[in-house]
Amino acid sequence: MDSTHLLALKVMRLTRPSFVTETPLVTFDPRDLFAQSAPALSPQKCAANQRDIAEGAGHQKINLTDMLSLPQNFGNIYLGETFSAYVSVHNDCNFLCRDIIVKADLQTNSSKVAMTAGSAEPVSELPPDRSIDEVLTHEVKELGPHILVCTVSYTSHSSEKLYFKKYFKFQVQRPLDVKTDFRTTENDEVFLEAKIQNITSGPIFLERVFLEPSPNFQLLDTPSTDREDDSGVRVPECLREQETRQFLYRLRPAASGDTQPQQPSVGGASVTVGKLDITWRSQMGQRARLQTSPLCTALPPAEDIRVTVEEAPAVVRLDSLFRIVCRVTNNSTRSVNLRLSTSSRQQSLEQSQAAMQFCGKVARSLQELRCGESASLSLELLPLVPGLQSVSGLVLTDTLLNRSYEFDELTQVLVHP
Template sequence: MTTSMTSSMTSNMTSNIISSLTSTTTNTPTPSTDSIVDSIITPMEPSKTQEFIIRHEIKELGIHNLVCTLQYVAANEGIKRLFRKYYRFQVFNPFAVKTKANNMGDGTVFLEVQIQNVSERYMYLERMNFEPGEIFNYQDLNYNDNNIDDGGENDEFGEFMSGSNIDNEDNNIFNQNKQNENNKINDNQEENKEENIKKNIESVFGNNSYLNPQDIRQYLYMLKPKPEIDDRLGRTANALGKLDIIWRSHLGETGRLQTSQLTRKSPILDEIELSVISIPSIIQLEIPFKLGCRIRNRTTSTIKVIISAIKNKMGSILLSGQSSEMLGEIISDGIIEFELEFFPLSPGLQRVGGLKLTDIISGYTKEFDHLTDVFVVFL
C-alpha cells in the first residue's frame, strides 16, 4: 500500500512525525504486534508531500480495517498533535481449490487438485507446490518427464518441501537453534535446486502460467505409502499433504495460499483381501496366462480359504483348470501368494473377476466381481 502525507501548514515546519498503520479484521478486532507498522518521517516543510510504501502480509479473508495514525509537532507550538484516518476494504481469495482422492487397491492414492481463477483479472501462477504427508512418497504427474518424483524415491529430486513452512521449536539451547536454522537454509537450497530442475522440464500446461478469469487447471499427484510404513496405516491414513500456491496479479502484486492438511475419507479394508501383484506384459488372445495374486487375512483369527469361480460373472476372461482350489490356512494379519491361470476369449480391454473366497472355518464368503483389467492382443 502507498501512503501519502501532505503538510498543509503554510508557514510552520512540522517535526517529530511518526506514522502508525494498524490492520484489523472482523475475526481479530485487536491488532496483533505483527500487524502494526511504525515509521519515523523526516521533518517536513510547509506544503510539502511525502509518500512511502508499506508492505504487510494479509493472512485473513473478509473485511479489513486500516487505521492510519499520525503524530507530529508544529515547530512554533511545541505541542504534540495526533489524528487518525480509517480505510475499509475487503480481501477475496482469487483462487478456488477443490481436491479429490482416488484410492487404488494397492494403497496408491491419485490426488486431483483443481485450481480456478475466480477473480475478475488474469493471474500469473508463479509456483504450485505439494508437500506430502509424513507417511507418503509422491510423484508429480504434471510434467512430461515421468522420472520426476518428489517423495524421496528419486534421489535427484528428494523430498519436496517448502522451507517457509518449517518452524523451529522454541528452546533456549543455542546449538539446537543454530542447527534448526541450518536445516531451514538447506531445505530452501534444496527447494531452489528442485525448482530449477523442474523449469528445464516441460510442464503438461506448456510455458503458459497465466490463468484468465474463470480458467481452471487440473493437477495430478500420485501418492504411495513409504515402504517402512505399516500396511494398514498407509492405506487408511486420511492426511495426504498440503498445497503451497504463489501467484502474481497483472500489476505484479504477490499473493500466497497455504492450505490446511488435505484429507480423504479413509477407505474401509476388507476382512479378507484379494489383490493382484503381477500381470504379464503381453496377453494374447486364446492363449492361457497367469496372474500373481495375494490374499491378506485382516481378521483377528486364523482362516482356511478356498477360492472358486463364479462362471456367470466371469465375462470374456475365464478361469482355467479346476473351478475351486484350497489355499490353506492364513494366520491373523498374514498373507499367502499364489497364481491363477486364465483363458482370454476376446481381444481388447477385459475385466477379470467372478471369483469367490470362502473361509471354511467361519463360513465367511466374499465375491470379487472386478479384480483387475487386462489388455488382450490378437497377434
C-alpha cells in the first residue's frame, strides 16, 4: 500500500499453468560395456529402468510429470491472444472508505480502450480488510508497447477525496510470420500459396486457416488444417517453434449471374484477392485469432482476344478423333470480326509429320463479338503421335485491323497407342 493512501491496488496477469518437466532417466543396454563397469548402473537396474519407461504413460515418455507449474513471470503476449488481468483493490487501513471507483484503460500508440464497463456505479462502502476484485479481458489487436492504466478514486473516513494511478507496461509480439505468393493461369484462375511460420516460444495447434475471398473472387479449393493420428482420429496440425506450414488456395474471378466469369480488374492493375483468417491454440489450449490485411496481386496484362479451353479429354487413343471446346472472349474496347485459321507452321507440320492435326472445316468466320462478349468454339483433332501432346497452332485474325493472334499450347492430352 502506498504510504499516502488507504487502499492498495494489485494487478496480476491471468495465464494458464504449464506442465512441469523432469530430467529423463539415463538408461543403458545391459550388454553395454559401460553399464557392466558402473556399479550404480548394473544390468538389472538398466533393465528395470527401461521397463519402467516402456510401461509409463504417454506424458512420462516425453519428460512431463503430473504436476502443473504456475507462471513465475509476466510471460509473453502475442498478437491475437486474449489478455486477461486480475485487479484487486484492498482496504489495508482500519477505517471505512466510501464511493470507490476503479477504472482500467489499455493504451497503445494509436488507441485507448476502456477495459472496465465505465464504472458507472461506484462501490458505496469498503470495510477494513475487504477488497474489490475484477477480471479484465481484452483481445490484443495491435503490436508494440501497451500500457494498462489503473485509476482508483475514493472518499476517506475524513471525507477527503483521494485518487491514485498505476501503470503496467508490456510488449505485444508477433506470433506468426505469414508470407504469400501468387500465380495466375491463362484461364484467369489465381493460386495463392500461404507460408505460415510459428515464431512464438512454444508449439501451437492450427485450428483454422481460412481464406476469406473478396467479392471479386470465388474460392474453389480450401486446404485442411487437420491430420489423422495413428488411430485415424482427425487432430489439429501441430506447429513447433520456427516450423512452417504451406497452404494452397485456388480462386477464380466471381461470376455475375449466369454470365461467364469476368475479369475483376484490368490487366496489370492491383486487385484484392481476400484475407487470411487464422485460429490456433497454445500448448495449454488458449485460443488466439489473427487476421491478415487484404492480400493483393497484380493481374497479368489482358490480351485483346483470349482463348480458353472449356472441355478437353485427358486421354485419347492414337488415330481416333476427339473434340475440344474453347471459349473466345473479346477483351478489347471495341467490336471485332474474327476469322479462324491455323498457323503456317502448323500447316507445314501437317504436310510432314505433325503430332496433332486439325480436322473438318477449320478456316471459317466467327460471329461478331462486342466488347466483353464471348463465343463458344468447337474443334476436332486427330492424334498421330503417341505421348503427351499439345494442341497448338490456332490463329484468330481481326479482319478490320488485319491483326492476327496466335495461340499455342491451349491444352495437353495424353495419346495412347
